[in-house]
Amino acid sequence: MAEYDTYINTDFxxxxxxxxxxxxxxxxxxxxxxxxxxxxxxxxxKTADKYKDKLQVRLGRGQLVDTPCSIEVIETFNVIxxxx
Amino acid sequence: MxxxxxxxxxxxxxxxxxxxxxxxxxxxxxxxxELGAIVRRICERKGPSPYFKNxxxxxxxxxxxxxxxxxxxxxxxxGLEPETPVPGIAAEYLRRAATAPIMPRIIDKKEAPCxxxxxxxxxxxxxxxPAPMVHDGDGGRYICTWHFVVAKDLDTPFVNWGMYxxxxxxxxxxxxxxxxxxxxxKMFHNxxxxxxxxxxxxxxxxxxxxxxxxxxAPTSLPEDQFTSMLxxxxxxxxxxxxxxxxxxxxxEIIIEGVVVPNVMIEEAPFGEYTGYRxxxxxxxxxxxxxxxxxxxxxxxxxxxxxxxxxxxxxxxSFSLALxxxxxxxxxxIPITGVYMLPESTHHLVVVGVKPxxxxxxxxxxxIVFGSKLGPWFHMCIVVDDKTDIYNKDEVIHALCxxxxxxxxxxxxxxxxxxxxxxxxWPEERQYGRGGKVxxxxxxxxxxxxxxIPIKVSFDNVYPKHIQEKVIxxxxxxxxxx
Numbered sequence: 001m002a003e004y005d006t007y008i009n010t011d012f013x014x015x016x017x018x019x020x021x022x023x024x025x026x027x028x029x030x031x032x033x034x035x036x037x038x039x040x041x042x043x044x045x046k047t048a049d050k051y052k053d054k055l056q057v058r059l060g061r062g063q064l065v066d067t068p069c070s071i072e073v074i075e076t077f078n079v080i081x082x083x084x
Numbered sequence: 085m086x087x088x089x090x091x092x093x094x095x096x097x098x099x100x101x102x103x104x105x106x107x108x109x110x111x112x113x114x115x116x117x118e119l120g121a122i123v124r125r126i127c128e129r130k131g132p133s134p135y136f137k138n139x140x141x142x143x144x145x146x147x148x149x150x151x152x153x154x155x156x157x158x159x160x161x162x163g164l165e166p167e168t169p170v171p172g173i174a175a176e177y178l179r180r181a182a183t184a185p186i187m188p189r190i191i192d193k194k195e196a197p198c199x200x201x202x203x204x205x206x207x208x209x210x211x212x213x214p215a216p217m218v219h220d221g222d223g224g225r226y227i228c229t230w231h232f233v234v235a236k237d238l239d240t241p242f243v244n245w246g247m248y249x250x251x252x253x254x255x256x257x258x259x260x261x262x263x264x265x266x267x268x269x270k271m272f273h274n275x276x277x278x279x280x281x282x283x284x285x286x287x288x289x290x291x292x293x294x295x296x297x298x299x300x301a302p303t304s305l306p307e308d309q310f311t312s313m314l315x316x317x318x319x320x321x322x323x324x325x326x327x328x329x330x331x332x333x334x335x336e337i338i339i340e341g342v343v344v345p346n347v348m349i350e351e352a353p354f355g356e357y358t359g360y361r362x363x364x365x366x367x368x369x370x371x372x373x374x375x376x377x378x379x380x381x382x383x384x385x386x387x388x389x390x391x392x393x394x395x396x397x398x399x400x401s402f403s404l405a406l407x408x409x410x411x412x413x414x415x416x417i418p419i420t421g422v423y424m425l426p427e428s429t430h431h432l433v434v435v436g437v438k439p440x441x442x443x444x445x446x447x448x449x450x451i452v453f454g455s456k457l458g459p460w461f462h463m464c465i466v467v468d469d470k471t472d473i474y475n476k477d478e479v480i481h482a483l484c485x486x487x488x489x490x491x492x493x494x495x496x497x498x499x500x501x502x503x504x505x506x507x508x509w510p511e512e513r514q515y516g517r518g519g520k521v522x523x524x525x526x527x528x529x530x531x532x533x534x535x536i537p538i539k540v541s542f543d544n545v546y547p548k549h550i551q552e553k554v555i556x557x558x559x560x561x562x563x564x565x
Binding site for chain 1: 116141142211212217219220221222223224225252253254255257282342344347349350353361362364365370372
């Protein structure tokens with residue numbers, strides 16, 4: 001089971017569940033790659049075991065939301081133009 | 085003639101260790117918040133710099149925390165005695181800053197310590213550098229907190245060394261704010277980005293202390309020349325691997341690449357110099373990494389922004405004040421000095437002036453707020469020439485007793501602000517708006533002498549011979565110093 005976090009600039013109540021979202025997630029696996037960020041398409045749930053991977057949610061100023069969530073990462077992608 | 089200075093961070097660390105202003109930490113320290121927490125506590129206690137010898141997950145790397153977070157360390161960095169008072173440090177800085185520009189000296193790559201290790205292509209992976217998670221809640225690992233970014237204007241030879249924070253995004257990408265009124269912001273947003281040209285950059289991590297000080301200074305000179313003036317001889321620079329930029333040859337780590345035009349990605353929040361996490365997660369400027377060069381067993385430098393006092397607060401306060409001192413004197417204003425309290429996170433400027441004519445305080449406020457430095461602060465206290473601007477107690481006393489609560493405060497509602505001001509409303513942050521205020525702590529010059537209140541202090545209300553008698557017999561009375 002992997003663990004990620006993501007930031008939202010809205011209230012936690014406004015976080016949409018079970019629909020495809022696009023945003024930045026961070027990998028929380030320990031070691032040198034911890035906090036590596038990537039753009040992704042994913043679905044989230046405010047139920048801890050709905051999807052296979054764990055998700056922590058932080059608000060815009062870094063406030064950690066207490067509710068343990070879960071995430072299904074559909075695809076990761078890069079937004080930097082090729083060649084750079 | 086060269087002044088006493090430290091050619092690299094290693095010599096500077098040794099100097100700090102000799103004076104007791106650094107402590108070796110042999111215990112393994114986790115880059116994930118533990119290192120940051122130690123540095124934060126040191127800043128808040130104004131303590132010695134921690135020199136970390138053993139960083140978890142990153143054998144072979146070391147780190148220096150809080151490199152110049154108090155005036156003792158600034159004095160040492162300038163080659164002065166640690167006890168040198170702030171006006172003494174300022175006088176020496178101004179003396180060196182008034183000399184003729186000195187061009188940097190280019191040296192061969194074989195002689196440059198920062199080229200001992202050269203990593204290109206896939207090997208240039210910034211996640212192999214011990215970038216700390218500085219604070220819990222930060223939007224990422226801030227690889228660059230005590231560093232500067234080298235960039236060159238697209239149309240002129242102008243080179244800028246400036247501190248622009250950089251967050252690690254992935255192994256090849258960094259991101260950070262480049263505000264439009266900054267020197268690099270003008271180059272990138274006005275010239276490179278409109279023409280869709282990637283802007284070469286080189287990030288210099290752990291430079292020598294004078295180069296770091298120069299990169300914080302609001303000088304109009306290219307900072308490589310200004311660094312040389314502070315040293316009294318040319319700073320040694322070396323050409324980058326992937327661009328025509330030049331970097332200090334004795335720095336610890338160099339990250340080279342390009343600033344990507346017309347692409348923004350998410351950065352922040354971050355514990356900022358104001359002592360708050362203010363700016364939210366937002367899309368900001370992207371740096372793409374092409375090369376890393378470094379010394380063997382490199383030493384990172386880590387500043388920890390937060391409540392005062394950290395490096396940014398101290399050095400920006402110091403050099404902004406001196407730049408305004410120069411500006412006001414050039415305008416013929418009879419000032420006695422300018423000081424910015426580091427505890428104000430360089431938001432408050434204190435100006436001492438001979439109160440020669442009515443509303444001179446307002447004029448001072450208009451000049452300093454109207455300068456290119458104006459966006460960085462929003463409060464100006466003007467005191468008379470007998471008030472010690474470096475003495476917080478005297479400044480607070482003047483503010484609370486001489487500033488008329490309605491007639492003495494001049495508010496300018498529409499000024500240039502920054503998105504980092506914690507007090508700002510969301511739309512003010514978004515559009516870089518901010519108010520300005522002048523506190524006039526001068527008794528009006530039109531008041532007759534008989535009407536002016538007399539300050540009741542030891543220095544002011546006793547005849548000289550009584551003062552001297554009391555001072556000379558102080559120990560005889562039974563008092564300690």
